[in-house]
Amino acid sequence: METIGAIFVWLFFGLIVGLLGRLLVPGRQPMGWLGTVALGVVGSFAGGFLTYIFRGGEPLQAAGMLMSILGAIIVLAIYISMAPRRI
Structure with a gap:
């Protein structure tokens, strides 16, 4: 039962971070x-990887709220640049 709760927390956190990242781009x-x-x-894992690059620790970790939003912005910018253009 504990695992299901953790999944819902990750989904909710992902939704909040994703919405904030989309709002800022x-x-x-x-x-x-x-x-x-x-x-x-x-974005949370991308922010965790950025934290690993600059401060050390584990390479595959989730980040806090600010680094998660920064990671989401970076991932979204890459996604937009690689998405096919519609006419």
Whole structure:
């Protein structure tokens, strides 16, 4: 039962971080709710990796709220630059 609770916490945290990351990046981001949650979770690990680069620790770790949002912004910028352009 503890694992299910942790999954829901990660999904909620991912949603909040993903929404904040999308809010801070200008322009249109073509993704739905699941994409936003995935953005937040991946952004959290990207922020954790940035923390590892600059401060040490574990290379594959989740980050705090600020580094997670920074990671989500970076991941979203990469996603937008690689997404095919629509005419």
